[in-house]
Amino acid sequence: PRIASLKLMDAMIPWFVLAPFFGTSSVAADSSGWNELAASGEVLDARFGHAMTTLDDGTVLLFGGAFISDVGEQILDDLWQLSVAAGSVHWTKISASGSTPSDRRNHRMAVVNGTVMMFGGYGSGVGCLSDLWRVTVNGSSAEWTELTSGPGCSFDFGMASVSDGTALVFGGRDEDWQLRQDLWQLSMSGTAQWTVITSSEGPSARRGCGMVSAADGTALVFGGGGAGGVTNDLWRVSLNGSSAEWTEVQASGQLPAARMLHGVTTMMNDAMLIFGGSPNIMVGRSPWLDDQWQVVVDGNNASWIELFPCTGLNVSGRIEIAMVTVEGTAVLVGGLSADGAHNDTWQWSEDACRAPT
Incomplete structure (x- = not known):
């Protein structure tokens, strides 16, 4: 895979140690199947570790994240709405009154039974967070409501909405920075309800995995970093009431490099698309990836395809993107590369090619 080089310390230690290194290393120059979108409206601050989710009307909400300043890591508590159309993106900063969430990074957002929910993360001065919030947007203003927290604090976990209107939360780190392996279900019917899911033996405890939903009501988990290092395993989880069955999906063909803190989403053809990430558990000490892969899962089998350039520009190797x-198309925002945090927006081009035969 193509990589961008940067020698740093672990990305999950205090970030002020990273600032002196930015701008000292090279970024891969190969083109890829991404097109950078021209931005209008207000200017989004560069960031990494933020969360996004798509609403029913096709607009996207973004909250939080972090950036590196001269005095160290700065964690954000802002809410943005973005609209994508005709090769451009329009940004609107959303104001909110009343009680609002604190700053955070490495949290997640998802639509649960038509409601936008945000859970967990890591905040300045408080560390690991366990709060759950609902947000309702009306034009350029928003109303936040804090709901029942359940799984305990977590950051760097995976979260995916599934077809029954609930969301699943897997893995992450707790207040002691210990890896988590538990699976929780979040439902929303008037009130929020958390249910711990008992399951068959599944993925090892990990952080920085990618988790998406599939059309058949299951969820997929790819990669992440754990006690044994960084992985490239692919798992499918299906629910039956308060229990779940995990199945490791057997894949044919060449596999992506093991990675963590990568980007992941589901495409129109129900294929999972992954981009970037770190191939090493010590995130800052290794190159960061700028490759993109597609996987189509059929039952317990899968086929991976590396996607190669035809036209378009390059997204630099980076981690902690959203x-x-x-x-039906993938949209990527921000992240951390060898050049620092980004505020760019990219859309996956349909003319990207598979590997030549």
């Missing part, structure tokens, strides 16, 4: 699907 990716969502908007009208």
Whole structure:
């Protein structure tokens, strides 16, 4: 895979140690199947570790994240709405009154039974967070409501909405920075309800995995970093009431490099698209990836395809990006590369090629 080089320390230690290194290393120059979108409206601050989710009307909400300043890591508590159309993206900063969430990074957002929910993360001064919030947007203003927390604090976990209107939360780190392996279900019917899911033996405890939903009501988990290092395993989980069955999906063909803190989303053809990430558990000490792969899962089998350039520009190798699907195409925002944090927006081009035969 193509990589961007940067020798740093682990990305999950205090970030002020990273600032002196930015701008000292090279970024891969190969083109890829991404097109950078021209931005209008207000200017989004560069960031990494933010969360996004797509609404029913095709707009996207983004909250939080972090960036590196001269005095160290700065964690954000802002809410943005973005609209993608005709090769451009329009940004609107959303104001909110009343009680609002604190700053955070490495949290997740998902639509649960038509309601936008945000859970967990890591905040300045408080560390690991366990709070759950609902947000309702009306034009350029929003109303936040804090709901029942359940799984305990977590950050760097995976979260995916599934077809029954609930969301699943897997893995992450707790207040002691210990890896988590538990699976929880979040439902929303008037009130929020958390259910711990008992399951068959599944993925090892990990952080920084990618988790998406599939059309058949299951969820997929790819990669992440754990006690044994960084992985490239692919798992499918299906629910039956308060129990779940995990199945490791057997894949044919060449596999992506093991990675963590990568971007992941589901495409219109129900294929999972992954981009970037770190191939090493010590995130800052290794190159960061700029490759993109597609996997189609059929039952317990899968086929991976590396996607190669035809036209378009390059997204630099980076970690802690946010990716969502908007009208069947992938949209990527921000992240951390060898050049620092980004505020750019990219859309996956349909003319990207598979590997030559």
